[in-house]
Amino acid sequence: MTLMLCSVAAAASAHAGELPRLRTEDGRHALLVDGKPYLMLGAQVHNSSNYPSVLPQVWPVMQALSANTIEIPVAWEQFEPTEGRFDYSWVDTLLAQARKNDMRVVLLWFGSWKNGDSTYTPEWVKSDTKRFPRLQKRDGRPTTTLSPLGEATLAADRKAFVALMRHLREVDREHTVIMVQVENEIGSHGVARDYSPAAERLFAQQVPEDIRRASGKQSGTWAEVFGKEADQAFAAWTYARFVQEVAVAGKAEKNLPLYTNAAVFDATGTAMAAQVASGGPNWNVLPIWKTAAPALDLIGPDLYLPLEKTYLGLLDRYARPDNALFVPETSNAIWAVRFFWAALGRGAIGWAPFGMDATSYSNYPLGARKLDPATIEAFAAPYRLFRPIARDWAAIASKHPTWGTAKNSAGEDSTSMGSWKISVTYGRNNFDIPWPGMEPPPWAKEPVGGGVVAQLGPNEFLVAGQYSRFQFMPVDPAVNGQIMSAEEGTFIDGRWQASRRWNGDQISYGFNFNEQPALLRVKLSTY
Incomplete structure (x- = not known):
């Protein structure tokens, strides 16, 4: 993916002045600008x-x-x-x-x-x-x-x-x-x-x-x-x-x-x-x-x-x-x-x-x-x-499967991408354990929240969201899954740049996105 994005970025100057146009390949679309x-x-x-x-x-x-x-x-x-x-x-x-x-x-x-x-x-x-x-x-x-x-x-x-x-x-x-x-x-x-x-x-x-x-x-x-x-x-x-x-x-x-x-x-x-x-x-x-x-x-x-x-x-x-x-x-x-x-x-x-x-x-x-x-x-x-990543996301979405969710009346959503089931819940506390007097987050009943996933490979995903929790589990219940890494970051000049790794509390109850959206690069495995 890095090489692909870098080659796209490097070609930008060569295409400066090129007419905007729509590109459609394998049922996926991209608007090409420059x-x-x-x-x-x-x-x-x-x-x-x-x-x-x-x-x-x-x-x-x-x-x-x-x-x-x-x-x-x-x-x-x-x-x-x-x-x-x-x-x-x-x-x-x-x-x-x-x-x-x-x-x-x-x-x-x-x-x-x-x-x-x-x-x-x-x-x-x-x-x-x-x-x-x-x-x-x-x-x-x-x-x-x-x-x-x-x-x-x-x-x-x-x-x-x-x-x-x-x-x-x-x-x-x-x-x-x-x-x-x-x-x-x-x-x-x-x-x-x-x-x-x-x-x-x-x-x-x-x-x-x-x-x-x-x-x-x-x-x-x-x-x-x-x-x-x-x-x-x-x-x-x-x-x-x-x-x-x-x-x-x-x-x-x-x-x-x-x-x-x-x-x-x-x-x-x-x-x-x-x-x-x-x-x-x-x-x-x-x-x-x-x-x-x-x-x-x-x-x-x-x-x-x-x-x-x-x-x-x-x-x-x-x-x-x-x-x-x-x-x-x-x-x-x-x-x-x-x-x-x-x-x-x-x-x-x-x-x-x-x-x-x-x-x-x-x-x-x-x-x-x-x-x-x-x-x-x-x-x-x-x-x-x-x-900052508008072009990177557009390039990825034009080549890879994507899925998006918006908060609904049920308060939950799910899909399967490859061998992974992705579950999303809304209105939950980040640290989700039974606790005396615990109250839901202030946005729990508000019509806010959503997220998007791009599948980069069989076990690799980009995940972004807001006011939502994402969890990944193997589709096959007989298989165990685990998080290999979860990096928060962005793309700079077509390359993924991690700012930190999420671990411990930040992944124990899923990937929790709050008021400020974030972008994660997640790698998973099964055993």
């Missing part, structure tokens, strides 16, 4: 923090978080306030300040759609409903959302996005921008699809053959093929075709990784998806999106519900051999921190809480009531551990 794997420890600002005057309220929060990647919008209305005249000043200011703050950037293109609506379009688009038609309800009334079937809408959005990507090619030769999001949380709310005459004609036609095959369906019209999910499926196809055209044109200017995000709320049912962000890349229509918009490198779920089964279930829905797991938005409430560990264990290339700036806005109840120092510190603790 030619080597990179873990995005992200943070997304509020929607209206995309102006130079607000940046002084952004960078201190990014630094306090130990984030390495900022997600921040470029709104169509600010980029092209007058048709055909593009204003690059915001992008240029952002790039200069991001470099000064040692921060990579994921740009969010708020074009035709943001949260399913079209409020970020320029006034010259909003005011011309004939040229830029709105999505229609069943009764023919227009909504506030642009129709994905509007040809002029597509042409104008594509033209602006091309101008943005061309400008990045010309001015961002350092590749400060490592990914770009195309649109934002696409999908209509309260109406399943466009019911305009043009849409109705398309809906009555046969489902395209490639969509039918990808969905594993028989031939027929949309209603015949998809039944009760027909409206949602049709909407997904219309939106995905639009995004494909925008993405292809943008990549022709600068071939950066592109993605779109999904507003998702249910990991098992699909009824809600037909009314909330219908047509967006919900997990049940991913085959349609993957087929109709292959220029997208991935689709990322936005996760806000504080329900463990939903959050973990949606991570599993989007962690696929054909889709790198990236959580571009999650709640900035403290309860969400524990799912960072679960995402890492599923091979995530990045994860980002939303609303991380000092503009005093709160999206409660989705996020924290107030972004106070305690809330920032909750996210900063694991980020501080991983920022």
Whole structure:
């Protein structure tokens, strides 16, 4: 492992200037930045923090978080306030300040759609409903959302996005921008699809053959093929075709990784998806999106519900051999921190809480009531551990099995990796013996805690965690296991550097992780 990481580190300078890209091997994914794997420890600002005057309220929060990647919008209305005249000043200011703050950037293109609506379009688009038609309800009334079937809408959005990507090619030769999001949380709310005459004609036609095959369906019209999910499926196809055209044109200017995000709320049912962000890349229509918009490198779920089964279930829905797991938005409430560990264990290339700036806005109840120092510190603790080793971890996770856990209602979790069973418990004292008047730790009942494991070899593991206890036992009950060594440390220039060995009390009751996360390199044996 040391030789592998050193060779990766040594190759960095040779690859400086190489375009960021996604690499997929044996079903595992890595985001390559400057030619080597990179873990995005992200943070997304509020929607209206995309102006130079607000940046002084952004960078201190990014630094306090130990984030390495900022997600921040470029709104169509600010980029092209007058048709055909593009204003690059915001992008240029952002790039200069991001470099000064040692921060990579994921740009969010708020074009035709943001949260399913079209409020970020320029006034010259909003005011011309004939040229830029709105999505229609069943009764023919227009909504506030642009129709994905509007040809002029597509042409104008594509033209602006091309101008943005061309400008990045010309001015961002350092590749400060490592990914770009195309649109934002696409999908209509309260109406399943466009019911305009043009849409109705398309809906009555046969489902395209490639969509039918990808969905594993028989031939027929949309209603015949998809039944009760027909409206949602049709909407997904219309939106995905639009995004494909925008993405292809943008990549022709600068071939950066592109993605779109999904507003998702249910990991098992699909009824809600037909009314909330219908047509967006919900997990049940991913085959349609993957087929109709292959220029997208991935689709990322936005996760806000504080329900463990939903959050973990949606991570599993989007962690696929054909889709790198990236959580571009999650709640900035403290309860969400524990799912960072679960995402890492599923091979995530990045994860980002939303609303991380000092503009005093709160999206409660989705996020924290107030972004106070305690809330920032909750996210900063694991980020501080991983920022110095972000590339090392990304390289390891792209080559080795990983598993992550987040505190659940049962207070325990487990898995098997090779010949070892790994058990995790929460809310336990480090020194766990019966004792008069003994009380649980102060965080025992709080929704905090998690950890992640990477298997480096049959009997060797990296283990990191917080507010959790890890124990390793042989899967075979007839075999005894023992700890050969447990080193706390980090990676420096691709090499493991141990700071101390855990022994005695520190291992008698398992590996206990408390308020400050730690990284262990554990070697085991059997007898």
